[in-house]
Amino acid sequence: MLSARTTVAFPRIAAFLPAILEALAAHDMPVTPQDGTFVAASPFGEALLTPGREHLGIHIRAATGPELNRVRHAVTGLIGFVAKSEALRIVWEGDEVGPTFPPDLRILTVRNIQAITPRMRRIVFEGEDLARFETSDQIHTRLLFQPEDVTIPEWPMLDDAGLIVWPGGAQRLGSRVYTIRRVDAPKGLLWIDFFDHGGSGPGARWLRRAVPGDVVGALGPAAHGPKPARRILLVGDETGLPGIARILEDAPDDMEGLALVIVADESERQLLRMPKGVEIRWLLRASPTLASEQKPLSAAVRALDWSVDQRDLFVWVGCEFHDFRAIRHFLRDEAKLPASQIVAFSHWRRGMSEEDIIAIGGDAVAA
Template identity: 25%
Template sequence: MADAPRPARNRTPRLARVISKDQLTPHMIRIVFGGEGLDGFAVGEFTDHYVKLKIPAGDDQTRTRTYTVREWDATRGELTIDFVVHGDEGFAGPWAAAAQPGDTLAFNGPGGGYTPDPEAAWHLLVGDPSVIPAISASLARIPAGVPVHVLIEADGPDDEQALATPGDLHVNYTHGGPGSIVETIESYTFPDGPVSAFVHGEASTVRAVRKHLLVDREIPREAISASGYWKLTLTDEGWRENKAEWNRLAEQDVAAVAPSRD
């Protein structure tokens, strides 16, 4: 439910090579990729650029997983991606935990659809650890001195990351499972003036926050980029199959009351 159209993507997979790996938090690993397969790779105007990684799944099979481009260094030809890791859960996390320099990974992309509105009076960025890469990239684009409020739900203090921006930064971490941030947002004091909002992460949480912003806060639709990255209890494949229904229900939540700037 991002506001901007998604650009066409190169369908021919690229092959990137692991250059380095760092443990950012107990549940997040940063991998920097390089190699000739990144020749010609480029990102554009968006701060939520993503790539489709082809994660090995055994028996010459792969599983496609979508990850945000944390950083693209065109001069060095290096692509940085941050992976959320919860033990042996899933495919991408365990791959990242085991990855070593020299390992390779195929991917498609990039795509994207959001960038902070430079005319907004203030900015609201909401998510969970899976969204921190996109939030961090977006913070770099906030104009100097403009208020930006970041609300992130994380498992605990060890999952918090330092954030930086040219803007006037206000960060609030909520510790708890998916959905714990909804109450925080409902009671949060919003600044005056038009907002540019980015709400991504666990699908049910995003749906609840989006409804609150549109219905209770009366924020115009076009000022909100909202999309589920994943859904509790569903695999990535299951979430992709369910997303059309999620979109329908999310629209049903607000169909009669969501305002517009028409």
């Protein structure tokens, strides 16, 4: 068993600890409290976080070098992102293994591409050893896109500082997070629905030129799957639609509930498979009734009947940041739904790229 430790000077640890633990759990590292220490377990190893008055002690353990660096990277990256404003200095001591390939990196090859709607493309990928992606509670993956001029793909590595070592010493690989629409591990197939929002980010550029035989890297899975419940409320825009579709397809036959989905117009509606007890309502931005609404998705959530007992309800929300923030505020502060019954997150933020969000850190998603 390999291990490494660090003690991080962290004057405001009490303010940031809940968000750090939540981020770890969302990225396939569920946390268990143990006598003043929080144990975050992952498929690669574990991290023990012991908060002090103005510091945070971290001890990580794993069976192999690649797994140790994977845990080290996850802890370093998530804490650094959540507490970006604190400019923390995280220096590890203990076992050093040198740069290693991420043990959860899978290479996927485009098998075919299908147009689902005018702006939604479904890509079926082929790959090996995809069983780790076949999970219902971790439904996202980070894809790595090779530059257009690369003929021999190169992939990042993880070092003993918990940082990514990019090919050529620079981040030439673009990356974005997507919902895994479906997985068939025995057949080595993985489906992802891409929404072409018209932007110029690495995912959008890759999507427009993608052809069968192209390769991408996939890391994960992570984050934001559904929780068991008798009733569901699913809320999202085009970026949340793949997750909503997957949750509905995987739901038990006796599930009851409602899905609220906002899309541009009639052409972006999809025929979804779902239990008979679940209704889907399509909100169309092009319709005159929504044209004057500043936050039509949030308004649709507010308009529901929240006077009935909600103890058997689970709510899943995936959409643009400002809509997400308004909906989460309503659910927690006005509808009084406990956090254990909510999974809510923003897929994107209007006017900001992922690089902008990373530069700001946790404030960009928690403001």
